[in-house]
Amino acid sequence: MNGVVMKNMIPLFLALAGSISVQAKIMTQTIEYKQGDATLEGYLAYDDSISGARPGVLVVHQWLGLTDYEKHRAEQLASLGYVAFCADIYGKGIRPKDTSEAGALAGKFKSDRALLRTRVNAGLDVLKKNELVDPKRVAAICYCFGGTTVIELALSGAELNGVVSFHGGLDAPSPADAKNIKCKVLALAGADDPFQKPEDLAAFENEMRDAKVDWQITFYGGAVHAFTQPNPGFVNAGAKYNEKADRRSWQAMKDFFAEIFK
Amino acid sequence: MNGVVMKNMIPLFLALAGSISVQAKIMTQTIEYKQGDATLEGYLAYDDSISGARPGVLVVHQWLGLTDYEKHRAEQLASLGYVAFCADIYGKGIRPKDTSEAGALAGKFKSDRALLRTRVNAGLDVLKKNELVDPKRVAAICYCFGGTTVIELALSGAELNGVVSFHGGLDAPSPADAKNIKCKVLALAGADDPFQKPEDLAAFENEMRDAKVDWQITFYGGAVHAFTQPNPGFVNAGAKYNEKADRRSWQAMKDFFAEIFK
Numbered sequence: 021m022n023g024v025v026m027k028n029m030i031p032l033f034l035a036l037a038g039s040i041s042v043q044a045k046i047m048t049q050t051i052e053y054k055q056g057d058a059t060l061e062g063y064l065a066y067d068d069s070i071s072g073a074r075p076g077v078l079v080v081h082q083w084l085g086l087t088d089y090e091k092h093r094a095e096q097l098a099s100l101g102y103v104a105f106c107a108d109i110y111g112k113g114i115r116p117k118d119t120s121e122a123g124a125l126a127g128k129f130k131s132d133r134a135l136l137r138t139r140v141n142a143g144l145d146v147l148k149k150n151e152l153v154d155p156k157r158v159a160a161i162c163y164c165f166g167g168t169t170v171i172e173l174a175l176s177g178a179e180l181n182g183v184v185s186f187h188g189g190l191d192a193p194s195p196a197d198a199k200n201i202k203c204k205v206l207a208l209a210g211a212d213d214p215f216q217k218p219e220d221l222a223a224f225e226n227e228m229r230d231a232k233v234d235w236q237i238t239f240y241g242g243a244v245h246a247f248t249q250p251n252p253g254f255v256n257a258g259a260k261y262n263e264k265a266d267r268r269s270w271q272a273m274k275d276f277f278a279e280i281f282k
Numbered sequence: 283m284n285g286v287v288m289k290n291m292i293p294l295f296l297a298l299a300g301s302i303s304v305q306a307k308i309m310t311q312t313i314e315y316k317q318g319d320a321t322l323e324g325y326l327a328y329d330d331s332i333s334g335a336r337p338g339v340l341v342v343h344q345w346l347g348l349t350d351y352e353k354h355r356a357e358q359l360a361s362l363g364y365v366a367f368c369a370d371i372y373g374k375g376i377r378p379k380d381t382s383e384a385g386a387l388a389g390k391f392k393s394d395r396a397l398l399r400t401r402v403n404a405g406l407d408v409l410k411k412n413e414l415v416d417p418k419r420v421a422a423i424c425y426c427f428g429g430t431t432v433i434e435l436a437l438s439g440a441e442l443n444g445v446v447s448f449h450g451g452l453d454a455p456s457p458a459d460a461k462n463i464k465c466k467v468l469a470l471a472g473a474d475d476p477f478q479k480p481e482d483l484a485a486f487e488n489e490m491r492d493a494k495v496d497w498q499i500t501f502y503g504g505a506v507h508a509f510t511q512p513n514p515g516f517v518n519a520g521a522k523y524n525e526k527a528d529r530r531s532w533q534a535m536k537d538f539f540a541e542i543f544k
Contacts, residue, residue, distance in 0.1 A: 211499070212491065228503055229474065235503035236530065237473070241490055242497075268498065268537075275533050 045069045046098045048091070051105070052112065055142035061112040062143060063091050064105045065098035066152055075281045076103045076153035078144050078180075080162035080169045083126035084253050085115040090163070100274070103152045107143025109136065109169065119254045126165045133193060137176040140169055144178055157181060157281045159203075161273065162188055164246060171224075174201045174233075181280040182206065184273050186248050187213060191220035198231030205235040206276045208269040210243035214258040238272060240265035307331045308360045310353070313367070314374065317404035323374040324405060325353050326367045327360035328414055337543045338415035340406050340442075341368045342424035342431045345388035346515050347377040352425070362536070365414045369405025371398065371431065381516045388427045395455060399438040402431055406440055419443060419543045421465075423535065424450055426508060433486075436463045436495075443542040444468065446535050448510050449475060453482035460493030467497040468538045470531040472505030476520035500534060502527035 094104035116122035177200035243265035356366035378384035439462035505527035
């Protein structure tokens with residue numbers, strides 16, 4: 021059972037058609053949900069000034085767990101007209117306090133892809149069952165952690181239109197599963213990401229290629245890991261914000277959504 | 283001296299803002315120009331219903347020379363509001379009649395990059411001097427041949443805002459020249475292009491990386507060579523039209539132009 025814990029309204033003014041302006045009412049809710057015995061706590065955002073079912077976008081968090089960063093992305097997606105839901109992979113209250121804890125938690129799920137798939141599918145279910153969402157028009161995006169989390173969602177055979185990986189760690193521990201993929205795949209990567217092993221990248225590309233998946237990948241020159249994050253919450257020479265790559269990758273996602281939600 | 287040899291009008295109706303329609307008047311001209319002793323014959327297209335200087339886009343032809351394909355692309359660019367000029371690299375009247383001649387001509391210019399740079403710069407000059415063009419907002423695009431033709435244009439130190447290579451053969455015979463690059467570089471490639479040697483691709487990427495060029499590359503899964511061409515004019519298992527990659531790469535170009543022509 022899902023419970024609404026908190027509900028907020030963020031007023032936004034959107035300029036449309038040059039002269040008309042309408043008030044977008046971005047509503048947000050903290051939503052508790054279950055996966056097996058685990059209690060998870062996600063975050064929903066949508067524009068209350070829009071009526072009727074619309075496409076839904078699942079947002080998967082990074083290694084630091086569900087933070088304000090993902091919530092802000094969900095609100096941005098809501099202002100684009102989507103219903104966005106931030107999944108919780110780790111569990112309610114399980115929010116790493118430092119990179120050491122984050123590494124251990126991310127590592128746990130990265131080494132148990134079956135659990136990772138189950139957890140991310142639980143989030144997808146919440147999104148698809150939301151009354152504001154058209155369950156036939158759904159996508160998932162993710163940043164960094166599980167990098168492959170949304171790729172794993174696709175590999176699990178989930179019914180959705182597309183997945184977008186932003187600077188996700190791409191690999192292919194179970195290439196045979198690629199035949200399950202029912203959605204389009206877009207990967208957006210830093211051309212100089214030191215955390216992306218070339219052999220893992222090649223394995224991912226071959227996995228997509230061999231299964232004849234509808235896939236694309238863009239590499240942004242000069243961009244390293246975490247290029248979409250102004251404040252990644254940790255200091256690492258291999259992870260740095262890149263305004264251009266952030267803006268370009270967001271535009272690539274919007275183009276992808278325009279295509280898959282037609 | 284440039285001479286207008288032919289002038290045509292292609293009426294197009296563009297639907298704008300849902301209810302208003304305006305008539306775009308796409309004008310085309312065949313333009314003769316010189317590079318050294320060589321006479322070249324290019325093709326200009328623009329929307330006559332637009333007033334004032336606007337961004338210009340140079341279109342570089344493929345190994346078969348300047349054909350209706352490039353002219354159609356120029357007209358598409360004109361309908362987007364740009365002044366488009368198809369350069370002629372080979373020379374007036376030098377239009378290969380088959381792939382054997384095309385291969386010989388393309389090979390000649392690919393093995394003489396200095397001449398290739400001079401010829402493509404001659405075309406850029408015609409475009410920039412056109413009274414309809416804002417010379418501070420200029421880009422170049424190319425398909426296949428010379429694949430690196432527009433990359434060579436960038437390497438020559440030409441003053442323009444950006445270059446876009448569609449399924450161009452990427453390589454790096456003169457990586458030291460990358461320091462000359464003054465523009466942004468966008469490469470759009472088939473992930474399964476059998477004509478793109480991996481070692482040449484790696485050299486190109488390193489060339490861009492080492493010179494800290496503002497560069498990006500997108501690979502379209504399932505796309506081979508010539509993915510933008512419904513009728514490439516030759517039969518080759520490694521070259522095939524791909525509607526999705528065509529549409530997506532055109533969108534990527536439009537996004538790139540929106541950024542560089544701001």
